[in-house]
Amino acid sequence: MKKTINMKKSLNITIALVAAFSLFSCFNDKKPNYQFMPNMYEPVGYETYGEYDVFENEQEAKLPAEGSIPRGWTPYEYDNTTEGLNLAKAESKNPLEITEDNISEGEALYTIYCAVCHGDKGDGQGILAEREKFLGIPSYADPGREITMGGIYHVEMYGLNAMGSYASQTNEKERWQIAMHVMDLKAALNGEPSLLETVGAKAVDSSNTETSQVEQNETDTEGEDVSEASENETN
Numbered sequence: 001m002k003k004t005i006n007m008k009k010s011l012n013i014t015i016a017l018v019a020a021f022s023l024f025s026c027f028n029d030k031k032p033n034y035q036f037m038p039n040m041y042e043p044v045g046y047e048t049y050g051e052y053d054v055f056e057n058e059q060e061a062k063l064p065a066e067g068s069i070p071r072g073w074t075p076y077e078y079d080n081t082t083e084g085l086n087l088a089k090a091e092s093k094n095p096l097e098i099t100e101d102n103i104s105e106g107e108a109l110y111t112i113y114c115a116v117c118h119g120d121k122g123d124g125q126g127i128l129a130e131r132e133k134f135l136g137i138p139s140y141a142d143p144g145r146e147i148t149m150g151g152i153y154h155v156e157m158y159g160l161n162a163m164g165s166y167a168s169q170t171n172e173k174e175r176w177q178i179a180m181h182v183m184d185l186k187a188a189l190n191g192e193p194s195l196l197e198t199v200g201a202k203a204v205d206s207s208n209t210e211t212s213q214v215e216q217n218e219t220d221t222e223g224e225d226v227s228e229a230s231e232n233e234t235n
Ligand code: HEC
Pocket: 110, 113, 114, 115, 116, 117, 118, 128, 134, 135, 136, 137, 138, 145, 146, 147, 151, 152, 155, 156, 160, 161, 162, 163, 164, 166, 178, 179, 182
């Protein structure tokens, strides 16, 4: 009697072991296994690079819609033409504040990207000019080229003939910082005051106009040229 119980018990254990083993042997860690609730794993939407019949070429990945603008990128409205350059020279304005930081940042970038051709002083005597690898590199002081902040930014965007574009190596802020340094080089070549000096002079100027404004306002309550004073400040 006792023996049969033992027999039954060991049979049960064997069955349990065989069952456990055969279930476990199905487990393959190289492959995904049973999914009891597939919606937990498989997205209901389309996979980014998936293949689906409903799409053209069966590709989920699509080109951005025409006119899309990447995040953080500002459209540049001037064309890559001579008219575009002239327009940029005339009206495109530097949006950054003129600060020592911006200018020294611009100088460092200028040394990396531009000095090989244009020279550290901007006189067109960079090492590649000296070795005659590139010809026709102008001095920024060349009176025949009306070099303005907007014009510099424009040629950084598109390049100009032998000069390549720097739009992919630099971002918008960096291009304006470089443009500031180029304006300083031009000023130094022409013996004119630097940007910071001009800004400093303007600040003194506008504080002068402000005091005279106050004096004026005391007698003339209209205060018509307040707008003029604020214009001076922003310049
Ligand atoms: C490979 C040499 C080379 C490099 C590097 C280079 N330039 Fe030039 N750059 C030129 C040449 C050549 C011209 C004259 C193009 C022309 O008028 O045909 C020029 C012209 C210019 C002009 C005058 C544009 C005008 O209005 O006439 C500016 C401003 C200028 N470069 C700025 C820069 C700045 C800023 C950098 C760096 C981001 C730079 N360049 C890098 C070769 C170079």
